[in-house]
Amino acid sequence: MSHDKRTFEFYVLAAFFALFVLFLYGPLSAILILSFQGENGGLTFPLNGVSLHWFANLFERQAVGDFGGSFKRSFILGLMVMIVTVGVSLLAGLAFRQKFRGATALFYLAVASLVVPSIIISLGIGVVFQQIGFRPAWYTSAFGAHLTWTLPFGVLIMFAVFNRFSPAYEEAARDLGATSWQTFAHVVLPMIAPSLIGVGLFGFTLSYDEFARTLMTSGTFNTLPLEIYGMTTNVTTPVLYALGTVTTVFSFLVILLTLGAILYVGRRRARI
Amino acid sequence: MTAVLERPGMIEAKPARRRRVSIGAVVPYLQAAPLALILGAFLLLPILMIAVVSFWDYDFAAMYPDFLTINYADTLGSWVTWKTYLNTLKYAAIVWALTLLIGFWVAYFLAFHIRTTAMQMVLFLVCTVPFLTSNIIRMISWIPVLGRNGLVNSTLVEIGLIPKPIEWLLYSEFAVVLAMVHLYTLFMVTPIFNTLMRIDKSLIEAARDAGASGWQVLWNVVIPLAKPGMAIGTIFVVTLVMADFSTVQVMSGGQSASVALMMKNQMSLLQYPAAAANAVVLLVLVLLMVAGILRIVDIRKEL
Numbered sequence: 001m002s003h004d005k006r007t008f009e010f011y012v013l014a015a016f017f018a019l020f021v022l023f024l025y026g027p028l029s030a031i032l033i034l035s036f037q038g039e040n041g042g043l044t045f046p047l048n049g050v051s052l053h054w055f056a057n058l059f060e061r062q063a064v065g066d067f068g069g070s071f072k073r074s075f076i077l078g079l080m081v082m083i084v085t086v087g088v089s090l091l092a093g094l095a096f097r098q099k100f101r102g103a104t105a106l107f108y109l110a111v112a113s114l115v116v117p118s119i120i121i122s123l124g125i126g127v128v129f130q131q132i133g134f135r136p137a138w139y140t141s142a143f144g145a146h147l148t149w150t151l152p153f154g155v156l157i158m159f160a161v162f163n164r165f166s167p168a169y170e171e172a173a174r175d176l177g178a179t180s181w182q183t184f185a186h187v188v189l190p191m192i193a194p195s196l197i198g199v200g201l202f203g204f205t206l207s208y209d210e211f212a213r214t215l216m217t218s219g220t221f222n223t224l225p226l227e228i229y230g231m232t233t234n235v236t237t238p239v240l241y242a243l244g245t246v247t248t249v250f251s252f253l254v255i256l257l258t259l260g261a262i263l264y265v266g267r268r269r270a271r272i
Numbered sequence: 273m274t275a276v277l278e279r280p281g282m283i284e285a286k287p288a289r290r291r292r293v294s295i296g297a298v299v300p301y302l303q304a305a306p307l308a309l310i311l312g313a314f315l316l317l318p319i320l321m322i323a324v325v326s327f328w329d330y331d332f333a334a335m336y337p338d339f340l341t342i343n344y345a346d347t348l349g350s351w352v353t354w355k356t357y358l359n360t361l362k363y364a365a366i367v368w369a370l371t372l373l374i375g376f377w378v379a380y381f382l383a384f385h386i387r388t389t390a391m392q393m394v395l396f397l398v399c400t401v402p403f404l405t406s407n408i409i410r411m412i413s414w415i416p417v418l419g420r421n422g423l424v425n426s427t428l429v430e431i432g433l434i435p436k437p438i439e440w441l442l443y444s445e446f447a448v449v450l451a452m453v454h455l456y457t458l459f460m461v462t463p464i465f466n467t468l469m470r471i472d473k474s475l476i477e478a479a480r481d482a483g484a485s486g487w488q489v490l491w492n493v494v495i496p497l498a499k500p501g502m503a504i505g506t507i508f509v510v511t512l513v514m515a516d517f518s519t520v521q522v523m524s525g526g527q528s529a530s531v532a533l534m535m536k537n538q539m540s541l542l543q544y545p546a547a548a549a550n551a552v553v554l555l556v557l558v559l560l561m562v563a564g565i566l567r568i569v570d571i572r573k574e575l
Contacts, residue, residue: 009385009486010385013377013380013381013385014381014385016377016378016381017378017381017382017395020374020378020399020457021398021399023454024399024402024454025402026417027410027413027414027416027417027454028402028405028409028410028413030413030416030417030423031409031412031413031416034416043415043416043419044415044416044419044421044422044423044426045416045421045422045423045426084310087306088306088307088310089307091303091304091306091307092303092304092306092307094300094303095299095300095301095303095304095307096304098299098300099300100297100300100301100304102304102308103300103304106304106307106308106311107572109308109311109315109316110307110311111571112315112559113311113315114508114511115507115511115558115559115562116315116319116555116558117511117514117515117532117551117554117555117558118515119515119517119532119535119536119551120318120319120322120515120535120551120554120555121314121315121318121319123318123322123535123539123544123547123548123551124317124318124319124321124322124551125314125318126539127318127321127322127325127544127548128317128318128321131321144310144313144314145314147310147314148310148311148314148315151307151310151311155307159572201404205404205405208406209404209405209406209407211407211408211518212515212517212518212532215536216539225406225407225408228406228408228409228412229408229518232408232411232412232522240412241412241416243409244406244409244412244413247405247406247409248405248406248409251404251405251406252401252405254404255401255404259397
């Protein structure tokens with residue numbers, strides 16, 4: 001409905017949209033500001049001076065359990081999940097382009113992985129490990145638990161990408177004498193690269209922020225979200241906000257880097 | 273050798289065909305195997321295990337293989353369970369209605385009122401970014417806003433609208449619903465936006481030319497075509513709310529309950545078989561709800 005004049009409806013909806021954005025970002029900016037709270041300040045406004053006290057506090061072991069260690073674990077786990085999610089989703093996406101027995105069942109299994117409550121998966125994996133006699137750890141049981149959350153997203157994205165992918169490009173490459181591998185590496189892969197980067201972003205951020213699935217599966221050492229969750233009940237100083245600010249800024253950086261990568265890949269492709 | 277790896281369905285010389293089919297047919301199975309293995313080990317097996325364990329006996333220290341129905345009898349026979357299920361369903365219904373309403377109008381604005389694709393993408397990203405940050409941090413971020421001395425209360429007191437701070441803003445059912453809407457609306461916006469973007473604009477022109485008013489176009493053309501997106505969003509929101517324990521725990525300050533929170537408490541008391549029986553009941557309920565929604569929409573067509 002792109003008429004020339006803005007209608008009344010436009011202004012009403014624009015105002016609604018602005019409110020929605022305020023609703024999304026307002027609270028987040030509140031903790032961003034409050035993390036610079038002065039040393040004697042509390043959990044709410046007004047600011048009692050401005051300081052970096054709570055950020056410094058973050059790195060003292062007694063204030064926050066083990067911030068450095070849990071951040072490192074979450075970061076490595078996120079990278080592991082990202083790599084496996086991209087690889088497995090790409091392969092599954094390629095598989096779903098052809099007919100094979102069990103395709104529908106596998107597809108619905110992936111969808112089921114999305115709708116089964118996280119805590120049930122957490123409990124199930126915890127019990128399985130206990131019965132087999134393995135010790136749960138963030139790099140084994142929690143790794144698998146995270147994959148049940150990130151893989152369906154990856155598979156559904158790849159499914160959508162290949163649904164819109166014309167086989168004409170591959171046929172053209174093949175007519176020009178390209179081998180299957182050449183067709184894949186020089187034609188298919190560059191075309192779907194932006195989507196793969198997107199899948200990677202999903203894999204990393206969903207894992208980095210996941211905690212319902214980590215609850216029963218992380219073993220002895222906490223991941224960062226578990227650490228933060230523990231803090232919500234016993235920390236009553238703005239150090240909680242400082243932690244929130246740090247992880248949120250980190251997430252924003254990851255998102256920006258990814259978008260930059262997608263734009264870069266897109267540009268380079270356009271130039272070729 | 274390369275022809276061997278070709279996918280079926282391509283035009284090719286006859287003699288190569290037999291060999292290609294026999295070996296090439298294995299390729300999709302190999303490609304699908306990693307996904308099947310991971311989901312088998314970390315989704316199917318754990319759920320089967322839960323189903324088995326839900327019949328086991330337990331005491332404060334361990335579980336004992338058995339075939340008892342007492343866990344189910346305890347779960348379903350307790351008034352608390354029913355109340356908790358009703359409470360969870362109530363949250364699901366309220367949050368669903370609110371996210372659908374907000375999600376639809378946000379998606380509608382983006383799809384029909386923003387003129388350039390670039391601007392659409394930018395605004396869509398603005399909506400998406402917070403959803404890629406930590407859920408817990410986004411929950412905590414309501415504390416300075418809604419708390420007793422929070423932004424809302426202090427502003428209202430200052431301008432004289434209320435004599436003293438409202439107590440029910442934080443640590444209440446209201447706070448739980450607000451935080452859930454805050455956390456989950458994007459899951460409604462994205463699929464609806466996706467379906468709205470695919471509506472052929474000439475359909476709307478045709479409806480206009482046939483004399484339909486703005487509301488008639490919306491009601492008779494746009495909304496029916498947006499239903500698949502709404503259904504997918506509904507699946508996301510309903511299953512997320514049904515599985516939620518952290519929002520309920522943090523935002524209600526322990527004053528409200530949900531099924532998953534009940535399970536979590538049983539788990540922390542090491543009552544795994546009881547939690548497992550609860551999990552089976554919850555899983556059946558959630559899968560029934562999803563199956564009901566899937567009758568309306570074929571997701572494979574919507575991707």
